Structure formats: C-alpha cells, structure tokens
Amino acid sequence: MEKKTIGAFISALRRAHGMTQRELGERLFVSDKAVSRWERDECTPDLSLIPEIADIFGVTADELLRGERKASSPAPQENDTPSNADAPKKDARSERQFKLLLDRRMTKYKNLSLISAGIGILGVIVAAIINLGVTRGYIAFCMSLVFLLAATVCQICFLMTFRMRQNEEDEADDRHTIVAAFNEKILLTAKNVFWLLLELLAFCLPLTTVGDAYFGLTFSSWLLFGLACAAIAFILLHSIYELGLRRLFIQKQLLSDAPSYCAERSLLIKSLIIFASVGVLVIFLNVVFQSFESTTFVKPYVFETKEEFINFMAIRDSRDEYYTWDEDGNIFVNVDSVPVEPSDSILGGGKDEAIDEDFTYDESLRDYVYDADGNALFSYINRRQSARIELSDTPDRLPIRVYTQALIRQGSAINESICTAITVAYGVFGAVLVATYVRRLLKLRAK
Numbered sequence: 149m150e151k152k153t154i155g156a157f158i159s160a161l162r163r164a165h166g167m168t169q170r171e172l173g174e175r176l177f178v179s180d181k182a183v184s185r186w187e188r189d190e191c192t193p194d195l196s197l198i199p200e201i202a203d204i205f206g207v208t209a210d211e212l213l214r215g216e217r218k219a220s221s222p223a224p225q226e227n228d229t230p231s232n233a234d235a236p237k238k239d240a241r242s243e244r245q246f247k248l249l250l251d252r253r254m255t256k257y258k259n260l261s262l263i264s265a266g267i268g269i270l271g272v273i274v275a276a277i278i279n280l281g282v283t284r285g286y287i288a289f290c291m292s293l294v295f296l297l298a299a300t301v302c303q304i305c306f307l308m309t310f311r312m313r314q315n316e317e318d319e320a321d322d323r324h325t326i327v328a329a330f331n332e333k334i335l336l337t338a339k340n341v342f343w344l345l346l347e348l349l350a351f352c353l354p355l356t357t358v359g360d361a362y363f364g365l366t367f368s369s370w371l372l373f374g375l376a377c378a379a380i381a382f383i384l385l386h387s388i389y390e391l392g393l394r395r396l397f398i399q400k401q402l403l404s405d406a407p408s409y410c411a412e413r414s415l416l417i418k419s420l421i422i423f424a425s426v427g428v429l430v431i432f433l434n435v436v437f438q439s440f441e442s443t444t445f446v447k448p449y450v451f452e453t454k455e456e457f458i459n460f461m462a463i464r465d466s467r468d469e470y471y472t473w474d475e476d477g478n479i480f481v482n483v484d485s486v487p488v489e490p491s492d493s494i495l496g497g498g499k500d501e502a503i504d505e506d507f508t509y510d511e512s513l514r515d516y517v518y519d520a521d522g523n524a525l526f527s528y529i530n531r532r533q534s535a536r537i538e539l540s541d542t543p544d545r546l547p548i549r550v551y552t553q554a555l556i557r558q559g560s561a562i563n564e565s566i567c568t569a570i571t572v573a574y575g576v577f578g579a580v581l582v583a584t585y586v587r588r589l590l591k592l593r594a595k
Contacts, residue, residue, distance in 0.1 A: 157215040159187040161205040175246060176200060177253060250330050257310040257334060261341050264303040268345045271295025275352055285365060289355040296345050307338045332403055343385055350381035390416050408592040419585045423578060430574040434567050442559030448549040454526050457548050464531040517545055
C-alpha cells in the first residue's frame with residue numbers, strides 16, 4: 149500500500165479508540181510529533197513498532213501494513229467506540245502491552261548502561277597498560293580520566309533519553325504508578341553506573357598521589373593503594389547517598405519513600421560513628437608507635453669495661469657497607485682500610501700546618517669518649533659508624549650501651565610491623581562492621 153494509506157489507517161484507528169496523538173506516542177515511547185508525521189504520510193513507523201501499534205488497536209500487523217482491515221473485519225470509523233463487553237478485555241490487553249513495552253525499554257537501557265560501564269573499565273585497562281608498560285603514572289591517570297568522563301556523558305544521555313515524562317493530572321491513574329516505578333528503576337540503574345565509575349576513579353587515583361607518580365607504580369603498590377582508595381570511596385559515596393541524596397530524591401518524588409528509611413538512616417549513622425571512633429584510635433596508636441625510637445624495641449649491647457667496648461667498635465658491622473672511589477671513578481664496596489688523602493676537615497689544621505703523610509683510613513675513624521667536663525677518657529677506632537652509642541652518667545662513662553645498625557633496622561622492622569598489624573586489624577574490623585551493617589540493612593528492608 150502507499151505510505152499515506154498506513155498513516156490514514158493509524159489516524160482512523162487512533163480516533164476510533166478515543167486517543168490523542170500524545171497518548172499514542174507515550175504508549176509507543178515516541179513523541180506526538182512523530183505520530184503526527186506518520187498520520188501526515190511524511191514517514192512510516194519503524195518496523196519494530198508495527199506489532200506494538202497492531203496490538204494497541206487490536207488489528208494484525210498485516211492489516212496495518214495494508215492500511216485496511218480484511219474483508220471479514222469492518223473498518224473502524226471515527227464514531228466507533230469499544231463496546232462495554234469488550235472494554236475490560238481491551239484494557240487488560242492494553243495494560244499488558246504497556247508493561248511489555250516498559251520491560252523492553254528497561255532491557256535496552258540496561259544493555260546501554262553496560263556499555264557505559266565497559267568504557268570505564270576499558271579506561272582502567274588502558275591506564276594499567278600505560279602505567280606498567282610505559283611507566284608514566286600521570287599519563288595513565290589522565291587516560292583513565294578521559295574514558296571515565298566519556299562513560300559518564302554516555303550514561304547521562306541514556307538516562308535523559310529513556311526516562312519517561314509523567315503528567316501530574318494523571319496521578320490517580322494506575323499507569324502513572326507504573327511509570328513512576330519504571331523511572332525509579334532507571335534512576336537506580338544510573339546511580340549504580342555512576343557509583344562504579346567513581347569507584348574506578350578512586351582506584352586510579354594512587355597513580356598521581358603515591359610515590360614517584362611520574363614513573364608509575366608497581367602492580368602490587370597500585371593494587372594495594374587502589375583498593376584502599378576504592379574502599380574509602382565506597383564508604384563516602386554510600387554515606388553521601390543515604391544521608392543526603394536519597395532524601396533529596398524522595399522530596400523531588402524521584403524515588404519512593406521506603407517505610408524503613410528512618411531506621412536505615414539511623415543504622416548507617418551508628419555504624420559510621422563506630423567506624424570513625426575506631427579509626428581515630430588506630431591513627432592515635434600509629435602516631436604513638438611511630439614516635440618511638442627504633443631502639444625501644446631491641447636490647448642493646450652493654451659493655452662494662454672500655455676494653456670490651458674498644459674491641460667491639462673496631463670490628464666492622466657485617467651489614468654495613470663503606471664506599472670509596474679510585475682515580476678512575478671505580479667504586480670499592482665493603483672496604484676495611486683504604487689510605488685516604490688527609491684534609492683540613494680530618495686533621496683540624498690550616499694550610500700552613502704540617503700534614504701527616506702516614507694518615508690512614510683507620511685513623512680517620514678514630515673517636516673519643518669524653519667525661520662530663522669534656523676531657524677525653526680514651527679513644528677507639530669506630531668502624532661501626534652507623535651505630536648509636538649511649539654513655540652512662542658515671543665518671544668513667546661505663547657501662548656503655550651500643551645499638552648497631554642491625555639492631556636499629558630490627559627495631560624499625562618491629563615498629564613497622566606493629567603499625568601494619570594495627571592497620572590490618574582495623575581493615576578486618578571494617579569488613580566485619582560492613583558485613584554486619586549489610587545484614588541488618590537487608591533485615592530492615594525485608595520487613
């Protein structure tokens with residue numbers, strides 16, 4: 149048939165059912181202008197809409213494409229109205245058709261939302277390739293930011309396109325309730341996608357804030373700090389949504405007001421108070437332990453006689469390394485005794501003072517123990533230059549306590565292990581607290 153025949157047939161069917169162009173457009177999720185163009189024969193409906201139009205008007209797709217009913221079926225007239233007996237059946241069928249259209253629309257929206265999420269995930273993959281392959285943290289973060297912004301723009305466009313308009317005059321209609329529920333699902337799906345994109349942004353944030361970001365991060369460092377940032381972002385996003393945005397959406401009638409909302413809000417506030425209180429305690433404990441000297445956690449070497457102390461200090465610590473260079477710039481490592489050129493800073497002399505040509509590296513390591521008045525008690529060769537020496541307040545300065553570099557490292561490792569254990573314990577506590585919160589939240593929503 150000619151195009152105008154299809155448009156005229158749609159127009160006759162619409163008027164026969166007492167529908168306006170706007171009402172037909174809303175049921176087909178198109179504008180009233182599109183319906184007007186069909187009826188003016190400027191264009192024809194999309195093929196995917198033909199079965200939907202046929203079901204709405206109770207005709208077959210073949211009849212709609214032909215532009216007329218079959219010979220056994222009388223053509224609709226403008227003054228034709230559905231009989232009282234057929235009205236309930238047509239209303240039920242129309243309602244089912246409307247719900248079917250909404251389901252199809254929601255499925256298409258969710259599929260497009262997966263595209264937005266995929267763009268964001270692809271940005272993280274590109275950032276990982278740049279960070280690990282090219283070792284450029286800033287460039288990797290900027291690339292991930294480009295993808296995440298593109299995904300955000302796409303999701304905003306999808307949200308604006310698929311969200312249906314609601315008429316305030318139709319609030320008493322059952323269809324208004326169905327549309328409101330549909331729009332709420334649309335908004336919650338968009339919220340989940342935006343939430344995911346912000347989590348991915350938080351995961352990429354350490355690329356610019358941890359270590360030497362210009363040269364990128366190792367995979368283990370990025371994974372550790374990225375997951376920590378993502379966890380913090382999750383807590384902040386959930387708190388902002390539940391304590392602020394959700395109430396705003398309810399006031400704007402974008403979301404329905406759940407009966408358990410007040411109880412959910414109270415549960416979240418209590419959980420946040422507990423989490424923050426324990427967090428403050430953890431920070432305090434970390435600051436306290438980090439303020440301790442590393443020697444606090446180890447037992448020093450104690451010498452009761454000066455001979456024992458002199459002999460001990462004359463032995464180089466096996467874990468220390470001393471470096472010197474020859475004239476060609478070659479480095480000697482773990483050198484015990486290397487002749488060095490005397491200097492004013494070593495000998496304490498001026499330019500006119502005689503310089504001892506036999507001055508050796510061992511002599512440059514000579515040190516003294518002084519009494520309270522500054523008088524030298526005895527000297528020793530200090531090959532453990534990185535060691536920490538603590539003298540007693542007695543006249544002979546004995547006993548003497550020595551913390552070697554190995555002991556200092558051991559103390560630092562113990563201190564770091566304690567701080568790490570406290571932080572890990574806090575993370576475990578946070579996971580248990582979140583699990584408990586989720587379990588109670590589900591119970592509240594199930595009531």
